[in-house]
Amino acid sequence: MQFLSDNAAAVHPLVWEAMHAADASDAPYDGDGLSRELDARFSHLFGRDCAALWVATGTAANCLALATMVQPHGAVVCHEEAHIEMDEGGAPGFYLHGAKLLLVPGEGAKLTPETVRAAIDPIRDDVHQVQPHAVSITQASEYGCAYRADEVAAIASLAKQRGLGLHMDGARFANATAFLDCSASQAAGAVDALSFGCIKNGAMSAEAILLFDPAAADVARYRRKRAGHLQSKGRFLAAQLLAMLEGDLWLHNARAANAAAQEIAGAAADRLMHPVEANELFVRCSAAEREALRQQGFGFYDWGADAARFVTAWNTRAEDAAALARALAGL
Incomplete structure (x- = not known):
């Protein structure tokens, strides 16, 4: 994912x-x-x-x-x-x-x-x-x-x-x-x-x-x-x-990416470091939490010592966005 x-x-x-x-x-x-x-x-x-x-x-x-x-x-x-x-x-x-x-x-x-x-x-x-x-x-x-x-x-x-x-x-x-x-x-x-x-x-x-x-x-x-x-x-x-x-x-694709980001943002809640106004999410999470997410199959970049960046795309699958939302909510 x-x-x-x-x-x-x-x-x-x-x-x-x-x-x-x-x-x-x-x-x-x-x-x-x-x-x-x-x-x-x-x-x-x-x-x-x-x-x-x-x-x-x-x-x-x-x-x-x-x-x-x-x-x-x-x-x-x-x-x-x-x-x-x-x-x-x-x-x-x-x-x-x-x-x-x-x-x-x-x-x-x-x-x-x-x-x-x-x-x-x-x-x-x-x-x-x-x-x-x-x-x-x-x-x-x-x-x-x-x-x-x-x-x-x-x-x-x-x-x-x-x-x-x-x-x-x-x-x-x-x-x-x-x-x-x-x-x-x-x-x-x-x-x-x-x-x-x-x-x-x-x-x-x-x-x-x-x-x-x-x-x-x-x-x-x-x-x-x-x-x-x-x-x-x-x-x-x-x-x-x-x-x-x-x-x-160009707009259709962007709306799809943004919608996936918004679904994930709703689950990240107060972990968000910045407002989600496009298709990037910067989420506070520890090294152990990031490892737990990777063990569940999510690919993303670390963002410093205590955060991660997630980026959605025009073809992000709805089931993948939903899965990440559940995983973040469950941390």
């Missing part, structure tokens, strides 16, 4: 079908018919013009997006437990040619205008100090907490006032949107760039970089090639993204 990560989930059958349908000769790289559809489809979804570029990993999506707005002598303001800090192996420094991450604390792994100001206000405007160029937030956060529209708007307003770009890591953007029960546009707000996650949500090997500035999109295309992410058969990546958008499959 697998709750390690939604990265381990199966590929959705409709994604497989779309990839099989794409298995015909077409223009290489991003010149194929499917890739050329992406800008219009994502622009429609978000209600404003954007350029959509496929890449193979979320790390590349985040870092290539940030590279369009951050110079090597600059910095990205992000939460101290952001994925770009904790789980991308130094990739931001690699893609951004040495630019710095300015780490900010915050409950639920979320930023606020106040915490951003606290990080950037002491920085002198001179060549002896690294200058902030962008802010990066995660929707939903590393602890599965969703930014409300007014929270994103407040950070976007501050970023605009200070001349900073605003990036959103949307590895679980679908789960946040489903929880908030709002449109994609409302969940994203006025961001300049969004990493639209699909692999955790039923795709195989495709993520989308959404850029709402045409000039940034032109830069990102060159950087994508230089980074080795311009795949020669890009139609297979485009097919996955289009399949996720068709009939709002």
Whole structure:
């Protein structure tokens, strides 16, 4: 009974079908018919013009997006437990040619205008100090907490006032949107760039970089090639993204994962470390309790010395979620 990560989930059958349908000769790289559809489809979804570029990993999506707005002598303001800090192996420094991450604390792994100001206000405007160029937030956060529209708007307003770009890591953007029960546009707000996650949500090997500035999109295309992410058969990546958008499959899958998480959350009760607003649960339990859960067949990650993380997915079986709920309630 697998709750390690939604990265381990199966590929959705409709994604497989779309990839099989794409298995015909077409223009290489991003010149194929499917890739050329992406800008219009994502622009429609978000209600404003954007350029959509496929890449193979979320790390590349985040870092290539940030590279369009951050110079090597600059910095990205992000939460101290952001994925770009904790789980991308130094990739931001690699893609951004040495630019710095300015780490900010915050409950639920979320930023606020106040915490951003606290990080950037002491920085002198001179060549002896690294200058902030962008802010990066995660929707939903590393602890599965969703930014409300007014929270994103407040950070976007501050970023605009200070001349900073605003990036959103949307590895679980679908789960946040489903929880908030709002449109994609409302969940994203006025961001300049969004990493639209699909692999955790039923795709195989495709993520989308959404850029709402045409000039940034032109830069990102060159950087994508230089980074080795311009795949020669890009139609297979485009097919996955289009399949996720068709009939709002991306939302359907996220709702299924969220529902499984909510069932488990009801049993975890006061063991929960954070509100469950997506498909991740952080649960207080001792080493002995974690071993007891593993003996019952549950796979999950330890989270420090006294906690565990459980992640549901689009294809989490109802009987597995129910079994974990019973097991947690019985600890």
